[in-house]
Amino acid sequence: MINEKELLKGNVALARGAIDAGCRHYFGYPITPQNDIPEYLSAALPKIGGVFLQAESELAAINMVMGAAAAGRMAMTSSSGPGISLMQEGLSYMAGSELPALIVNISRSGPGLGGIAPTQGDYFQATRGGGHGDYRLIVLAPNSVQEMYSLAGAAFKLAIKYRNPVMILGDAILGQMKEPVLVSAETIQPYDQSRALTGAHNRPARLIKSLYLADGEMEAHNWKLNDKYNLIKYNEVRVELDCPDDCSLAVVAFGSCSRIVRTAVEKIRDLGFNIGLIRPITLFPFPEKEIQAIVKSTPTLLVVEMNTGQMVDDIRLASSGEGEIFFTGYPGGTVPTPEQIENKIKEILRIKGEVK
């Protein structure tokens, strides 16, 4: 099946991507709109000698992932808003214990039980660590079924490289829609087992922990983690930049929203306006330097999110007061139409005097 296009649903593509990357351990708990992932893996994993286990809760699921990761295995879970909230405890422990794994959030609207429609309201939770303590997850934001497939492999690569949990942040659109996918398995090298708990056979006993009580130990651990996060910021930023020279305005959007924005941007370009599109693919590390550079030549940015304004904070931080930042948001499961975004762009062009 290698190098052939297949028509896949986003959630299934992600599950396929994880298997092709070498993941053989899945632990999860049902929640809409991500159920295709566990349903697919419950059939696929046992056939290839893998482990699928439906946990009693998301709390248990993330801790099972933690156990499998501690044993040196590539493990994953998937969930949505309320379940991801329950997993924050385990994610904090895994970040503190430097355990790699893939966590998928096919997010739904909130707060609370919210709704199951597509939203981007979990941006803060994903990019600020989410649980207690001073840590970060690496966060990848696909915008197509192809990327649901390929970023699953990329996520495991990053998780193993930095010994850190990686989150894929999608939504119901990405999880449920079908698109053609180029399935090309990228082989992941089995990762360094030098810290795996496998029984202390012919070697000193190993310990996986996040408790540091001795004076100065915790601070040293925090700085060590911070050095790692800085290295990730330096090495791993992924961003799609489509900003023609001298463009007067650039629109910033991630995930499924960026697809709608692209349609709007292309229509505006057809009217003869030179505008750009910026799509962060890594939400942590955030493309700060790229944003800094763009606001110098393109001082007007429009940030479009399916929430009340979360990534826009990172844009403001990156631009450090330079340029003019506009925001338009669609929270609560409302998906904007290209026309709505087109009108917003026109409104800004009018304010800036480019459209009469």
Add this chain to the structure above:
Amino acid sequence: MKNVKDRIIYASPRSLKDNLFHFCPGCHHGLAHQLVARTIDELSLQENVVGVIGVGCGVFLYDYINIDCCEAPHGRAPAVATGIKRAIPGLAVFTYQGDGDLAAIGTSEIFHAANRGEMITVIFINNGIYGMTGGQMAPTTLPDQKTTTTPFGRQPEKEGYPLKMAELLASLEGTAFSARASLHNVREVRKAKLAIKRAFQAPLKNKGLGMVELLSACPTNWQLSPDKSLAHIADKMIPAFPLGTFKDTL
């Protein structure tokens, strides 16, 4: 005295490190650690075992037993142990948990791990109190027992009843062995040692989850001397938490 080795009839377990226990005088964690280490030696598991340690005074088990260990979030040790065991089925995996950890915040994890028949061993320290956090009420606190959060004594009509985990877990299909033992005198310690061994053997023989509840003293938080603490176990705890084996399918 020609052969000194022949004269050794009792020695520290090989898998027990030569570190001084940090536990309070009269605390039974040290004794429980020693019994676990001795069992690991007897079953030749030192190079093939992973301990998953819950949150509480027992969290430093890895400072004393020389084996691979993983800290688990409060109450989640059976889930972490499940992940390890499912990843490497050939390993012996055990959890070491206190009563707050296993019988309060972690009831969901222990019940479902037992119900799935996870091939793990559970060492449950029941001292009727939260030791590490300073003596608050546990689900195992006795009626009328004073703690720092039940200053007038635990009132069952307000705060519920002591939870009998060994009996509850014995009722689940996936549990292969469930027993309650006590560490308050030598005779009971010997029985506890046997129960710990069977709790390890149950998953090793693929029978199911093995669990042993150990009635243990916490003199500091009980505000009793070590010897009065032993009497407290005999006179107060055992009537509420009967000793015995509640399930044994080995």
